[in-house]
Amino acid sequence: MIGSRGGWSGLGWEGWKDLGDIRRRLDQGADPEEWGGGRPLHRAAAFGSPEVVTELARRVADVDALENGTTALWEAVLAGRPDNARALAEAGADPWRPQIGGWSPGRLSLAGPTPDMVVKPDGERGLSGAERTVAREGRRLVAVLGDVYYEGLGLACVAGIDAEDAMRRLAATPTEGEELEKLLEEPWDCDADESLSIVGVTTVPGGCIVTQPWGYAPSMPGVVKRLSAGTVCYGLYANPKSGNQGSIVRDGEVAGWDLHPGGGPDVNDTSEEVLASYLYRYNGLAYAIAFAGLRPTDARAVVGPPDAWVELPQRDYWED
Known part of the structure; x- marks a missing residue:
C-alpha cells in the first residue's frame, strides 16, 4: 500500500537528488505522475539531480505534461538547473514549445547565464535586440547588487527624478546628529513611530531610490503616490514574515498592489513580465529597481550611506 501521498510521503526537497530512494519508491508503487497535487517530474526538474530527472522521465506517460501551464523543462530553466534541462x-x-507569455523554455534560457543550456535549431526564434538589451542589463544589475541582505527593507524606486525632487515631493527635511546616529546603530531599539519617519534618498542613473533598512515606510501608499507624480514608482517591502510585497504606482494612481517581485512568472503574464521574472528570480530587490528603469552602478543606494537622511512630515501615509 503506497498511502495517500502516492508513495512520496516524507520526501523533502533534498530528497529529489537521491536516485536510490526515488527509484526504490517508484519500484514500490509511487505514482510518477502525481506528488502532493503536483507532478514529481516538475519537482525533480527544479530541485533534483539529472539522474533522478532521467529516471522519472522514462516512467511518465508524457515528459511534456503541464503543471500550471508549464512543462518540467520550463521549471528546470526557471530554476537555473542546466543539467536537468x-x-x-x-x-x-x-x-521550443511556447508556454507563458509566448516564451518557450529554450528561448527563455537564451536570456540567462547559461544560453547554451539547450541547442537552438536553425530557424528557431531567438532573442530580439530589445530582449538581449534587457537581459544584459539584468545580468549587470544582479552582479552590481551582489548578495545584498535586504530582509526587512523598505524601498521606493522612482523613474526620472533625483533625490532633491524626491525630498520636495515628500516635503521631507534633512536630518543628522546624535539621534540619527543612534537610530542607524540600533534601529529596533528606537521608538517605532520615530524610526519610520526617517528614510534615505539617493540619486541613481535613471531616477531615485528611497530606502529604509529597518521598515516599510518608503512603500506606504502616501509615500509612493507622492513620489510617482508624472512618472512611475515601484514600492517594495521585504516583509520578514510573509516575503516580498510590491506595488506599482503611476502618476499617483495604484496600478498594482500586493505583488510578489522575485517570484516566478504567473500564467497570465505578458512577454515582458515573464522575462523580468526570469532575470530577477529570487531577487525582488533587483526586480523593483529594474521595473522603474533605474541603473545603479553600485549597491550604495540600498546598503548606504544614502545621499541624505531625511525626515518625513507627520501624516497618515496609509490614507493619502
Whole structure:
C-alpha cells in the first residue's frame, strides 16, 4: 500500500537528488505522475539531480505534461538547473514549445547565464535586440547588487527624478546628529513611530531610490503616490514574515498592489513580465529597481550611506 501521498510521503526537497530512494519508491508503487497535487517530474526538474530527472522521465506517460501551464523543462530553466534541462531534452522534452507569455523554455534560457543550456535549431526564434538589451542589463544589475541582505527593507524606486525632487515631493527635511546616529546603530531599539519617519534618498542613473533598512515606510501608499507624480514608482517591502510585497504606482494612481517581485512568472503574464521574472528570480530587490528603469552602478543606494537622511512630515501615509 503506497498511502495517500502516492508513495512520496516524507520526501523533502533534498530528497529529489537521491536516485536510490526515488527509484526504490517508484519500484514500490509511487505514482510518477502525481506528488502532493503536483507532478514529481516538475519537482525533480527544479530541485533534483539529472539522474533522478532521467529516471522519472522514462516512467511518465508524457515528459511534456503541464503543471500550471508549464512543462518540467520550463521549471528546470526557471530554476537555473542546466543539467536537468539537458536531461529532459535528451529524454524527448521539447525546448521550443511556447508556454507563458509566448516564451518557450529554450528561448527563455537564451536570456540567462547559461544560453547554451539547450541547442537552438536553425530557424528557431531567438532573442530580439530589445530582449538581449534587457537581459544584459539584468545580468549587470544582479552582479552590481551582489548578495545584498535586504530582509526587512523598505524601498521606493522612482523613474526620472533625483533625490532633491524626491525630498520636495515628500516635503521631507534633512536630518543628522546624535539621534540619527543612534537610530542607524540600533534601529529596533528606537521608538517605532520615530524610526519610520526617517528614510534615505539617493540619486541613481535613471531616477531615485528611497530606502529604509529597518521598515516599510518608503512603500506606504502616501509615500509612493507622492513620489510617482508624472512618472512611475515601484514600492517594495521585504516583509520578514510573509516575503516580498510590491506595488506599482503611476502618476499617483495604484496600478498594482500586493505583488510578489522575485517570484516566478504567473500564467497570465505578458512577454515582458515573464522575462523580468526570469532575470530577477529570487531577487525582488533587483526586480523593483529594474521595473522603474533605474541603473545603479553600485549597491550604495540600498546598503548606504544614502545621499541624505531625511525626515518625513507627520501624516497618515496609509490614507493619502
